[in-house]
Amino acid sequence: MTFVVDDVTAFRYRSARLDRRTGLARFDYSFDGAGDHAFTETVQFALPASDSAVDWERVDAVVDLLGAVLGLSYYKAAAPARLVIEHPALTVGAVDYLARTLRFGLAEFAYRAGLAGFLEPVIETRATAPTRRPVVDLSTAQPLVPIGGGKDSVVSVESLAAAGLSPVQFAVNPNSIIRRVAEVSGWPLVEVTRRIDPLLIALNADGALNGHVPVTAMNSLIGVVQSLLLGLGPVVMSNESSASDPTLLWKGEEVNHQWSKSLEAEEALAAALDDQAGLRGAYFSLLRPFSELRIAQGYAHTSRYDSAIVSCNRAYRMGAGEARWCGDCDKCRFVFLAFAPSMSRERLVGIVGKNMFDDATQLQGYRALLGLDSHKPFECVGEEAECTVAMSMASRDPEWSESVVLRALVAEVPGLPQGDPVLEAQVFAESAAQSLPADYERARHAIV
Ligand SMILES: CC(=O)N[C@H]1[C@@H](OP(=O)(O)OP(=O)(O)OC[C@H]2O[C@@H](n3ccc(=O)[nH]c3=O)[C@H](O)[C@@H]2O)O[C@H](CO)[C@@H](O)[C@@H]1O[C@H](C)C(=O)N[C@@H](C)C(=O)N[C@@H](CCC(=O)O)C(=O)O
Numbered sequence: 017m018t019f020v021v022d023d024v025t026a027f028r029y030r031s032a033r034l035d036r037r038t039g040l041a042r043f044d045y046s047f048d049g050a051g052d053h054a055f056t057e058t059v060q061f062a063l064p065a066s067d068s069a070v071d072w073e074r075v076d077a078v079v080d081l082l083g084a085v086l087g088l089s090y091y092k093a094a095a096p097a098r099l100v101i102e103h104p105a106l107t108v109g110a111v112d113y114l115a116r117t118l119r120f121g122l123a124e125f126a127y128r129a130g131l132a133g134f135l136e137p138v139i140e141t142r143a144t145a146p147t148r149r150p151v152v153d154l155s156t157a158q159p160l161v162p163i164g165g166g167k168d169s170v171v172s173v174e175s176l177a178a179a180g181l182s183p184v185q186f187a188v189n190p191n192s193i194i195r196r197v198a199e200v201s202g203w204p205l206v207e208v209t210r211r212i213d214p215l216l217i218a219l220n221a222d223g224a225l226n227g228h229v230p231v232t233a234m235n236s237l238i239g240v241v242q243s244l245l246l247g248l249g250p251v252v253m254s255n256e257s258s259a260s261d262p263t264l265l266w267k268g269e270e271v272n273h274q275w276s277k278s279l280e281a282e283e284a285l286a287a288a289l290d291d292q293a294g295l296r297g298a299y300f301s302l303l304r305p306f307s308e309l310r311i312a313q314g315y316a317h318t319s320r321y322d323s324a325i326v327s328c329n330r331a332y333r334m335g336a337g338e339a340r341w342c343g344d345c346d347k348c349r350f351v352f353l354a355f356a357p358s359m360s361r362e363r364l365v366g367i368v369g370k371n372m373f374d375d376a377t378q379l380q381g382y383r384a385l386l387g388l389d390s391h392k393p394f395e396c397v398g399e400e401a402e403c404t405v406a407m408s409m410a411s412r413d414p415e416w417s418e419s420v421v422l423r424a425l426v427a428e429v430p431g432l433p434q435g436d437p438v439l440e441a442q443v444f445a446e447s448a449a450q451s452l453p454a455d456y457e458r459a460r461h462a463i464v
């Protein structure tokens with residue numbers, strides 16, 4: 017171990033630059049102390065055929081904010097108490113967004129790395145804050161829809177199309193799953209290539225701190241830059257109501273694995289885009305009011321994507337060879353459970369590749385999802401309430417009730433099949449969300 021975390025005294029966000037000719041953005045960072053390591057991350061954007069309509073100054077303002085958030089991957093390697101922003105010019109609102117994304121988006125990292133508490137470095141800005149830009153409203157233009165290869169973004173794309181909008185799909189470093197899902201939809205896919213500095217990966221093996229990052233905030237801001245470059249409209253996310261549910265409490269405060277998918281993060285990013293770049297209607301989640309169970313019902317309306325989607329996160333690791341469900345992780349367990357009330361056994365086993373409820377080794381994992389064991393997993397899984405409702409519904413269904421996992425759970429919780437009607441109503445009711453322009457509000461309710 018040669019990288020000594022405690023020797024690092026500050027993290028510097030040095031520069032951000034988007035090359036207008038090539039579309040390559042370059043972000044430079046460094047540490048003070050511990051060998052003065054320097055990092056460069058690049059993001060290759062797609063450029064329009066003609067850039068005469070691109071508002072470059074506004075694009076640059078969002079690129080500056082993007083670099084601040086991408087920097088968190090490197091900051092976390094030592095998590096020093098000082099963070100210095102040198103040339104990129106951020107408004108007070110943008111710095112506030114960075115501070116919140118760092119504190120809450122890196123909360124799981126801080127907790128699991130055994131740090132003393134939530135991260136609240138002193139943030140110093142060296143450049144003068146940019147002057148306020150005239151406001152533009154993006155909500156009248158066609159949406160850019162980030163897709164992750166799973167069920168949620170499929171529901172958004174289908175909802176937008178059903179409401180007469182023309183979604184442009186978008187993915188960062190898409191793998192074969194994302195490309196085939198995009199192809200099934202028939203709508204175009206815009207691809208962006210993000211390259212993390214290999215030095216970070218080397219330092220991870222050399223004693224650096226490592227852990228979960230707010231990747232949705234990163235992908236979202238990359239999406240906003242891409243949308244502005246192509247003259248498109250809002251970045252329409254597919255984040256559900258349960259993404260706002262904390263994973264656990266630590267030092268009396270919430271730690272949420274999915275923080276950058278939460279409503280709080282969505283509203284914070286929308287506000288930061290307004291402050292930093294004068295953008296309104298630029299960022300929201302179409303599926304925000306809905307639980308995973310309602311989204312699963314929406315997905316179940318069409319079977320076109322069944323052989324294309326993969327929700328299992330293991331398939332999305334850099335360089336992962338397997339483009340399929342692993343059938344043995346929290347995400348696979350959860351999505352199987354969420355789909356079970358809306359699908360025949362034959363269809364669901366066809367999607368995931370196995371009957372998860374017939375595999376006794378999955379029992380502990382399902383107990384964790386139902387809150388019968390410690391806290392819920394650090395994964396993109398629904399609330400305990402919705403898992404309980406889904407399990408109740410499945411245990412009443414002869415398709416599933418005789419399976420080994422359900423029989424064991426009903427033996428442990430005899431009231432499971434009876435369920436709780438109040439809880440069931442809550443899970444299918446709509447939760448708080450940003451209100452949307454009419455076209456998008458119509459899309460929101462088109463199939464879910
Ligand atoms: C695919 C996955 O789950 N990866 C997490 C895993 O990383 P792993 O080492 O197994 O593989 P890679 O993803 O290829 O990462 C290699 C290293 O690079 C670092 N890194 C990666 C991306 C980045 O933006 N910054 C980075 O520093 C990473 O630390 C690795 O050392 O474990 C990592 C450590 O816990 C996680 O950080 C990896 O998570 C990915 C960034 C990722 O895309 N995860 C999503 C599936 C995810 O967690 N989504 C959440 C949303 C969370 C949010 O608030 O945005 C969800 O869907 O609930």
Ligand SMILES: Nc1ncnc2c1ncn2[C@@H]1O[C@H](COP(=O)(O)OP(=O)(O)OP(=O)(O)O)[C@@H](O)[C@H]1O
Pocket residue numbers: 161162163164165166167168169170186187188189190232235252253254255277326327328351396
């Ligand atoms: N590689 C990516 N590029 C761009 N956006 C992404 C990428 N991966 C995920 N996203 C966005 O983040 C959201 C959350 O990811 P998540 O994995 O929860 O959703 P999903 O893949 O649509 O569905 P599922 O919950 O079934 O996996 C996605 O809906 C999508 O909007």
